[in-house]
Amino acid sequence: MSAQLLPEALLRVIDELGRLPGVGARTAERYAYFLLRADTRTADSLATSIATLHSGVKTCPVTFALIDANQEVSPLYDGRERNKRLIAVVEEPLDIVALERTGQFKGTYHVLGGAISPIDGVGPEQLHIPELLKRIKIDSVEEVIIATNASVEGESTALFIQRQIQEAKLDTKLTRLARGIPVGVDLEYADQITLSHALEGRRVL
Amino acid sequence: MSAQLLPEALLRVIDELGRLPGVGARTAERYAYFLLRADTRTADSLATSIATLHSGVKTCPVTFALIDANQEVSPLYDGRERNKRLIAVVEEPLDIVALERTGQFKGTYHVLGGAISPIDGVGPEQLHIPELLKRIKIDSVEEVIIATNASVEGESTALFIQRQIQEAKLDTKLTRLARGIPVGVDLEYADQITLSHALEGRRVL
Secondary structure (H helix, E strand, O other): OOOOOOOHHHHHHHHHOOOOOOOOOOHHHHHHHHHHHOOHHHHHHHHHHHHHHHHHHHEEEOOOOOEEOOOOOOOHHHOOOOEEEEEEOOOOOHHHHHHHHHOOOEEEEEEEEOOOOOOOOOOHHHHOHHHHHHHHHHHHOOEEEOOOOOHHHHHHHHHHHHHHHHHOOOEEEEEEEOOOOOOOHHHHHHOOHHHHHHHHHHOOO | OOOOHHHHHHHHHHHOOOOOOOOHHHHHHHHHHHHHHOHHHHHHHHHHHOOOOHHHHOOOOOOOOOEEEOOOOHHHHHHHOOOEEEEEEOOOOOHHHHHHHOOOOOOOEEEOOOOEEEEOOOOOOOOOOHHHHHHHHOOOOOEEEEOOOOHHHHHHHHHHHHHHHHHOOOOOOOEOOOOOOOOOOOHOOOOHHHHHHHHHHOOOO
């Protein structure tokens, strides 16, 4: 698209928004045009919040969850109602939000910062695994729930952590989130692997 | 989601991005997290471009296309290679981009600023129709191509403009973009109305 067709300032916003994950040229155009038609305050307010994003967020030194820049440790770690002897290990900070939405989990979290993926050049040394082993010792953790994704990468990572815990001879129970048929899904639409897992993990009624 | 789960600064960005058209909570989370993981410059650069969007863009007083704040008139109007006696009437500024991409049109544009839509409270008085009539007179326009959308609103708007031009007794040819089967679409998948239009507008080979 030549610079003649749209104003330079608009093209710049389209270009920048096009870097967001999954946003193509048309979508970026639609977003930018929306910001242009909305009142100046909407655009200004978005601009300010994005500009202060990095300075307002830091990583918890214990759990590697995202915390406010003025917090010491994640409230999901040192909150009174949280059980430090139970750790859910997740790949990314947003996975915590998903688990917290269930309202079922009262333990603490440990964010790995990804999953082992040779294709993307992510090896175990880039993940916060040594820190996890340290936490298991220091907090006398009784159970570690591996809550990595149900992907090849998530599985390899789970396996790797299992071996590390065994090698370190840590005395902790190791569990994995159950696999099975998601709620609301018909049997006929479930894939083979999910169905195999559902059979394997069947429970007595 | 409680403020405890994610840092305030991140929640603010998620909230603001969630106002973009078609962006739900999960998508906004994904965008915000991408900006957080990207280096500070990516976020800063997006913030700056959004903050300067409104001040960098204005509306062409003749065509109502979007132009640079330092331009007088759209280059698609006063460009030497543009034929001022041929006007394509479109609903929105981005429609110009779509037509320019064809490389087929060397006339000028007129942006209505929407289409007549009683449901959305848009009446003809909110559209740049009087300015179009004026242009037809001043520039001795020979042909006006109505290029509004192929929707009920686009059709009503086309009809309204046609009547206005007749009432004003303007001597100009009035045309409408051809309707028919889009390139690459099988007959069996074309809807009835499109197919009727295709039959009606059939051409001698």
